[in-house]
């Protein structure tokens with residue numbers, strides 16, 4: 001079977017590789033010529049464990065090819081970005097363009113699947129009118145479904161296989177064909193529904209997480225005021241069999257959890273009260289983190305301090321800094337004229353707005369080290385060594401991710417976000 005994947009980003013590329021590994025002839029399409037050239041040379045433009053080896057394997061086997069334009073296929077998968085606009089509404093330009101691009105290549109009996117996360121009704125109201133241009137009868141001659149990706153960056157291959165999958169077709173045959181297709185590599189269960197429900201399911205999964213994290217962040221802010229360690233309280237509460245509170249932090253980043261709730265809010269703004277409040281609460285966390293940094297500076301009477309920011313990516317152990325709270329924190333520090341330097345062991349991209357230095361350069365003469373991302377490697381740092389570089393020995397851990405006792409033993413003043421116990 002021939003399969004064409006539109007969009008070769010974090011989802012489209014691994015998905016192309018998975019199908020290529022499982023007996024399909026896959027053609028990957030991206031509008032970015034540079035991406036096409038790199039991938040054709042088996043070079044990656046994104047970081048993900050296992051991706052390099054997997055890419056080499058399928059390209060060498062001739063199972064995966066790349067180009068800027070689609071080819072005739074049996075199945076078309078659209079996996080393009082769906083960002084938000086300044087007005088916090090879905091920008092569906094890429095979904096539209098990706099669908100338009102396949103129109104000339106779609107023939108009777110083909111299956112078209114949208115994987116991108118979109119506001120409910122997008123398949124019916126945006127994609128289908130474009131696919132009408134094929135001249136095919138959409139209910140009988142073309143099969144269409146939404147099958148949202150649900151994988152987490154850093155564990156994409158594992159989750160592509162193991163996670164349950166939601167498939168929502170515009171009719172039963174579309175759902176059934178889509179299920180058969182994904183069964184080629186999905187070991188989890190595949191649950192069938194209609195297209196609009198599938199869109200809703202995907203968006204509410206991430207909204208659930210956003211609302212839960214906002215709750216945790218609110219608890220952190222309250223704890224800062226009332227002499228409690230929110231992390232400890234949340235951990236203990238979660239021993240209850242029906243409680244699952246998420247973790248506080250310096251904000252919610254990435255292109256999913258910080259975005260998808262707006263897809264719901266935009267449809268019914270007057271009804272989406274909790275959703276909007278949660279989004280704003282999480283968006284306020286970078287400013288809150290900087291307020292805490294400012295307090296630490298004042299409490300320690302630091303004059304013209306330098307802050308060493310550790311962690312730029314939006315979460316631990318990935319190289320992705322889209323919508324990262326660290327970027328917003330840098331803006332707030334700029335506005336407050338607080339000097340800072342940035343270090344992230346996972347970011348190799350030189351286009352960042354602030355030069356990313358080596359660790360020793362960043363902690364050299366710094367007054368406060370602030371951990372903004374829970375990279376595993378931070379746990380391996382020797383506080384005694386770090387101390388030798390720094391001017392003052394203050395560490396502010398916004399992710400509760402290093403060993404408090406070890407840093408205290410080394411003579412650090414250890415401060416944790418959402419913890420007034422220290």
Ligand code: SAJ
Pocket residue numbers: 117149150151152153205206209213246247248249250251252253254255256257314315316
């Ligand atoms: N975060 C917290 N506290 C937490 C958990 C996360 O502050 O308890 C922050 C992280 O630091 C990060 C942000 O939230 O800045 C999002 O990170 P994440 O790991 O929760 O999620 P993503 O954006 O990497 O991936 C999510 C996943 N969705 C769910 O877990 C419901 C993934 O399965 C989806 O495929 C992905 O969104 C997507 O593409 O929609």
